[in-house]
Structures are given as structure tokens and as C-alpha cells.
Amino acid sequence: MSGDGGADSGRRASRPSGGRARGAGSRGAASGSRRDRSVSPARVVAFDVLEAVRTSDSYANLLLPARIERAGLEGSDAGLATELTYGTLRRLGTWDAVIADAAGRPTDRIDPPVLDLLRLGTHQLLATRVPTHAAVNETVALAHRVAPAAAGFVNAVLRQVSRTDAEEWMRRLAESARDDTERLATTTSHPAWIVRALRSALAHEGRADELGALLDADNASPVVNLVALPGLGDAAVDELGAPDVYSPVGFTAEHPLALVAAHEGRIRVQDEGSQLAALALSRARPVEPGERWLDLCAGPGGKTALLAAEALAGGAALAANELVPARAELVRRAIAAVPLDVHVRVGDGTDLDPAELGAPGGFDRILLDAPCTGLGALRRRPEARWRKQPADVAELTAVQARLADAAFAALAPGGILAYVTCSPHTAETHGTIAAALKRWGEAAEPLDTAAAVRQVANRPLDLGGDGRTVQLWPHRHGTDAMFIALVRKRPEAEPAAAAR
Incomplete structure (x- = not known):
């Protein structure tokens, strides 16, 4: 590694999340140091998670809690580690643009571990209340x-960043953009294809x-939302915390993780939008005892658990399918609290025999929470x-189409399918369901999904569209951007004749 941060070593063109470092002196923060310099444990944890996300495709929301627990962080230290990790990842594209300007070189000419350090320091300087001297000195100590x-290089770049405030940096970046899409992409830290x-x-x-409001909402820290599985809790939602705006079984609490553990x-x-998606299916019409339900792509099991509680209350049976064995095990753990015998099948959802799951005549309700870009x-x-690419959309919509056909084929006559994605991309939402309805022809009847969701919700929802589908939004509803479409198989249709 060169003395100024590796202008020529470890160089590689990459997505903003970078790649594995090549060269000496680039191991994780826990590997020791040449100097006895104190570094706050919260920053060590944040850097370690950033490195794992970059080098191992780890998911921050899964890794960070474990690292915080392992480091013994509590209170403000845990909060700082969380803000530094999530905040840096959310604003990574913007910080890279700032760093490139301050360093006088493209970020793909900076060694990936050094770039992670600069991102961490830049986030503290431009988006937190951490004093400038602490942000610079702690990051240099970590370097x-x-x-x-590269410590000297890190020090020089961060001091250059600190000479300009966040508002002026955003003005500079906006003025250098070639068009409005690039301006929004850089200043709100979204790849241009996602902005479009x-x-x-x-x-x-x-x-x-409303695009600006949506992009801003993507960069805001969401509250931890909880669900109390209906019929199984020992207290009403309003006794546990502050009830959700829309979900009748959701709430927020001051100490959510302690409440979950207890x-x-x-x-x-569970996000409020996910709760509404599951309840739209389970409460679309009164449950008749003996109904058979299926969660087709069940992992990791959050919606499965809610459906299991709803099935138990209504006298229905529930089965679940998951392709990946490790995720199927997560489903089993998720439903363990519900005293209902749920058959969890491990296998391809496009190759499913309803009889194998106890529904020889087909399922009365199926949830297809399809794989999507997220x-x-x-x-x-x-x-x-930073991980998804435009090419992923075509691959995913092909998978969604096959799963939708399999789900519709597995419906009993009169059964209801809920097609759900955690993506608002029109190819994955309106495009997928419109093409499926065309394939299914007169055997399929689109239902008034908006009415079903409004019937479930605590208060009126401001929904767009024609009512046949529902798109929820972070900036408008405070939920993830869940898409929901309910479709009924007409009673006269053959149980497995419509998929083709």
C-alpha cells in the first residue's frame, strides 16, 4: 500500500460498496495495531460491519446486532454504532462523491478498507453531531x-471534507450533476437506475x-415496528406500546427488543406494511373452518407466523414452502410460538403438489411474497x-411469473391469491400481475385489493391506482413500499388447469 492511502495499490473498479482489499495493512480492525491508540468500540463495530458488508456480502441488519452484543455495547454506544453503520451505508454514494472531490481522485483509486474509513469519517462530519475533532481523530486512530x-492520507482527506459544511457540499454536488436524475442520485445516495x-x-x-420525499424517506432511520400475534398475546396492543397508524396488530415500544425477548x-x-399484506389475505373474507392456506415463499417466516395465528383463530390449516433449507429453519422458529401444526416444505415453489401439503383440492388462500429487488x-x-443492478429485474420478473403461475394452479376454485412484493418497481408489480392475469384469462378475477386493505386498517389510507392493487410508500404511509394484489380463482375453474 502506498503511503498516501494506496493510490495505485488495491485498485479496482467496483460498485460503491467496493471490493476486497489487495495489499498489506488492510485486515479488520480487530487484528491489532502498530501503535497503542484508543478507538471507541462503537466505531470499531461500525467499521467491522462495513467491511463485512463489502467483502462478504453480509447484511447489516443481521450482522450488526450480533456485533453489538459481542462487543458488549449498550445505550449510547450501541446507538452510535447503529447510526454510524446504517447511516454510512445509506449515504455511501453521496459520501463517495464528497471523498472523490476532497481526495482529488476517483474512489476506485483508493484501497477499499481506506475508503470505508473515509466513508465512516465523512458520515460523522456531515451527518451527525459528532464534533469535528472527534470524527477526524477517532477515524485516524482507527486507520x-x-x-x-494510510493514516496520514485519511487525516488529510477528512480535514479537507471538514472545511466545507454539509449544505455547501450538497450544493456543489448538485451543480456538478449533468441532469436531474444524476443530481438526485448523488445528493440522495441512490443509484441512478433506482431513481428512475x-x-x-x-x-x-x-x-x-413526490420523488424527493420518497428518496429522503429511504435515508431516514425507521422505527422498530412490532407485531403482537393475534390471539396469543397476554396484553392488548395499546397496553404494550403505541398502536400502529394502520395495522390493528402492530405497535411501537420504547424498548422493542426487550419486549420481543420477553x-x-x-x-x-415486523414492518407495518408486511402486517397489512398478510392481513389483507387472511381477512379478505370470513374464514371458514377447515380452509387450507399456503405461504408459498415463506422464509424467513414473519408473515408465516402472522398467518399461522390468523389460521389458528379461524380454524384453518396452514402449510409453508421455502426453497432454501436455512431459511426454512427460520420459518420453523418463527412459527414455534403458534400452537398450530404447520407443514414446512423445503423445495422449489414452482414444483409443488398441493396434495403433498394436505390440500388435494387446492388451497383456499395462498400468499406469494415473491422474491424481488427489495x-x-x-x-x-x-x-x-448498491448490490442490485438493472439486469436483476428481468431475472426476478421471470421467477415471479413462474411462481405466480404455480400459485394460481395450486388454488382451489374460489380460492384467493395474494401477490406481494417488497418493491415498487413497476416491472415487478403491475407488470408481473398484469401479465399473469392475461395468461390466466377468465379463470382469474382481480379483487378490490384497496377495499380489503382499508377494511383491515385502523384508519383511512391514501391509496392511488384503480383499487385492484395497493402500493404502500415509506414517505406516505410510514411503511416499507409493499405492493399487494388479490386475485380470486373463479369457482367454475378447474383446480390446476389455469397455469400454463
Whole structure:
């Protein structure tokens, strides 16, 4: 590594999340140091998670809690580690543009571990109340542990960043953009293709002017939302915390994780939009005892657990399918608190025999929470925006089409399918369901999904579209951007004749 931060070593063109470092002096923060310099444990944890996200495709929301616990962080230290990790990942594209300007070189000419340090320091300087001297000195101290030869370079770049405030940096970046899409991409830290996709999704509802609000919402820290599995809790939602705006079974609490731990699976972390998607299916019409339900792509099991509680209350049976064995095990753990015998099948959802899961005549209700780009949950999974590419959409829509056909084929006559994605991308939402309805022809009847969701909700929802589908939004509803479409198989249709 060169003495100024590796202008020529470890060089590689990459997505903003970078790649594995090549060269000496670039191991993790826990590997020791050449100098006895104190570094706050919160910053060590944040750097370690950033490095794991970059080098191992780890998910911050899964890794960070474990690292915080292992480091013994509590209170403000845990809060700082959380803010530094998620905040840096969310604003990574913007910080890279600032760093490139301050360093006088493109970020792909900076060694990846050094770039992670600069991102961490830049976030503290421009987006937190951390004093300038602490942000610079702590990051330089961490550099002495991670990449000693680059400590001087880190110090110089961060001091250059600190000479300009956040507002002026944003003005500079906006003025240097070639068009409005590039301006929004840089200043709100979204890849340009995602900016275009979100603009198109909003325009579908005549709300293109809300794009800025949506992009800002993606960069805001969401509250931890909880669900109390209906019929299984020992207290009403309003006794546990502040009830959700829309979900009748959701709430927020001052100490959410402690509450989850104390209730042995009966209270779970779950976004309000996910709750509404599951309840739209389970409460679309009264449950008749003996109904058979299926969660087709069940992992990791949050919606499965809510459906299991609803099935138990209504006298229905529930089965679940998951392709990945490790995720199937997560489903089993998720439903352990519900005293209902749920058959969890491990296998391809496009190759499913209803009889194998106890429904020889087909299922009365099926939830298809389809694999998608996840663009609707960028505020919770900040690294996802840097991992997905436009080419992923075509591959995913092909999978969604096959799964939708399999789900519709597995419906009993009169059964209801809920097609759900955690993405507002129109190709994955309106495009997928419109093409499926065309394939299914007269055997399929689109239902008034908006009416079903409004019937479930605590208060009126401001929904766009024609009512056949529902698109929830972070900036408008405070939920992830969940898409929901309910479709009924007409009673006269053959149980497995419609998929083709």
C-alpha cells in the first residue's frame, strides 16, 4: 500500500460498496495495531460491519446486532454504532462523491478498507453531531489499526471534507450533476437506475412530484415496528406500546427488543406494511373452518407466523414452502410460538403438489411474497441499493411469473391469491400481475385489493391506482413500499388447469 492511502495499490473498479482489499495493512480492525491508540468500540463495530458488508456480502441488519452484543455495547454506544453503520451505508454514494472531490481522485483509486474509513469519517462530519475533532481523530486512530500506512492520507482527506459544511457540499454536488436524475442520485445516495425506477412507480399513481420525499424517506432511520400475534398475546396492543397508524396488530415500544425477548415469539419485529399484506389475505373474507392456506415463499417466516395465528383463530390449516433449507429453519422458529401444526416444505415453489401439503383440492388462500429487488425496504436494508443492478429485474420478473403461475394452479376454485412484493418497481408489480392475469384469462378475477386493505386498517389510507392493487410508500404511509394484489380463482375453474 502506498503511503498516501494506496493510490495505485488495491485498485479496482467496483460498485460503491467496493471490493476486497489487495495489499498489506488492510485486515479488520480487530487484528491489532502498530501503535497503542484508543478507538471507541462503537466505531470499531461500525467499521467491522462495513467491511463485512463489502467483502462478504453480509447484511447489516443481521450482522450488526450480533456485533453489538459481542462487543458488549449498550445505550449510547450501541446507538452510535447503529447510526454510524446504517447511516454510512445509506449515504455511501453521496459520501463517495464528497471523498472523490476532497481526495482529488476517483474512489476506485483508493484501497477499499481506506475508503470505508473515509466513508465512516465523512458520515460523522456531515451527518451527525459528532464534533469535528472527534470524527477526524477517532477515524485516524482507527486507520492506524486498519491501514497504518494510510493514516496520514485519511487525516488529510477528512480535514479537507471538514472545511466545507454539509449544505455547501450538497450544493456543489448538485451543480456538478449533468441532469436531474444524476443530481438526485448523488445528493440522495441512490443509484441512478433506482431513481428512475422510483420516479416511474410514483408516476403510475400520478405522484411523480413526490420523488424527493420518497428518496429522503429511504435515508431516514425507521422505527422498530412490532407485531403482537393475534390471539396469543397476554396484553392488548395499546397496553404494550403505541398502536400502529394502520395495522390493528402492530405497535411501537420504547424498548422493542426487550419486549420481543420477553414474549417468546408471540411479539415479533415486523414492518407495518408486511402486517397489512398478510392481513389483507387472511381477512379478505370470513374464514371458514377447515380452509387450507399456503405461504408459498415463506422464509424467513414473519408473515408465516402472522398467518399461522390468523389460521389458528379461524380454524384453518396452514402449510409453508421455502426453497432454501436455512431459511426454512427460520420459518420453523418463527412459527414455534403458534400452537398450530404447520407443514414446512423445503423445495422449489414452482414444483409443488398441493396434495403433498394436505390440500388435494387446492388451497383456499395462498400468499406469494415473491422474491424481488427489495427496493421497497432500502431504509431497512441500506446496502441493498448498491448490490442490485438493472439486469436483476428481468431475472426476478421471470421467477415471479413462474411462481405466480404455480400459485394460481395450486388454488382451489374460489380460492384467493395474494401477490406481494417488497418493491415498487413497476416491472415487478403491475407488470408481473398484469401479465399473469392475461395468461390466466377468465379463470382469474382481480379483487378490490384497496377495499380489503382499508377494511383491515385502523384508519383511512391514501391509496392511488384503480383499487385492484395497493402500493404502500415509506414517505406516505410510514411503511416499507409493499405492493399487494388479490386475485380470486373463479369457482367454475378447474383446480390446476389455469397455469400454463
